[in-house]
Amino acid sequence: MPKIYKICSASAWREAERQGTYRGSADDLRDGFIHFSTAAQVEGTARKHFAGQTALFLVEVEADALGDALRWERSRNDELFPHLYGELDLGAVTAVHQMHTRSDGTHDIPELAP
Numbered sequence: 858m859p860k861i862y863k864i865c866s867a868s869a870w871r872e873a874e875r876q877g878t879y880r881g882s883a884d885d886l887r888d889g890f891i892h893f894s895t896a897a898q899v900e901g902t903a904r905k906h907f908a909g910q911t912a913l914f915l916v917e918v919e920a921d922a923l924g925d926a927l928r929w930e931r932s933r934n935d936e937l938f939p940h941l942y943g944e945l946d947l948g949a950v951t952a953v954h955q956m957h958t959r960s961d962g963t964h965d966i967p968e969l970a971p
Contacts, residue, residue, distance in 0.1 A: 858919055858920070858921050859895075859919075859920040859921065859971065860896065860917050860918065860919065860920060860951065860969070860970045860971065861893040861894065861895060861917075861918050861920045861927075861939045862893060862894050862895070862896065862899050862915055862916065862917055862918070862969065863879075863891065863892070863893050863894075863915070863916040863918065863945070864894075864899070864902060864903055864906070864907055864913055864914070864915055864916075864956065865879070865882060865913065865914055865916060866882075866910075866912060866913060866914075867912040867913065867914050867955075868912070869882065870914045870916065870953065873945075873947065874947065877947060878944045878945065878946060878947060879891070879916075879944065879945040879947065880944050880945075881944075881945075884906075889942070890928075890940040890941055890942045891940065891941040891943075891944075891945055892938070892940060893918065893938065893939040893940065893941060894938060894939070895938075895939065895971070896969035896970065896971045897971070898933075898936065898938065899915065899966055899969060900966050901933070903956070903963070903964045903966065904963065905933070907956075907964065908962045908963065909958070909962035910958065911958045913955075913956040913958070913964065914953050914954065914955060914956065915953070915954040915955075915956050915966070915967065915969075916950055916952075916953050916954075917950065917951045917952040917953070917954065917969070917970070918945065918949050918950055918951065919949050919950075919951050920939060922946075922948070922949035923941055923945075923946075923949055926941055926942050926943040927939055927940070927941050927942075928940050928942060954967045
């Protein structure tokens, strides 16, 4: 089963756990969907949008559990990215990984399932 990934602040994720749903970041709310990445896209997303940020989680989600609200749309480098049009039900989450920030501002990316 395919996995998709969301990078978010630890504080935002802890709030989602309290509420039982993740509504998205300020960027997600502005764009009208929750941005996700495939395993192959996570490193580029971290580098482009999260460089230097600390206290991040990488949330692993079962793509098939999101149904028709998940759409694959062209974005950076004309690649297809997963976008969720709606809130993320935490029941679709299969793992939450802590992302460690290196001294140069990049992040250690855990081994990910495609």
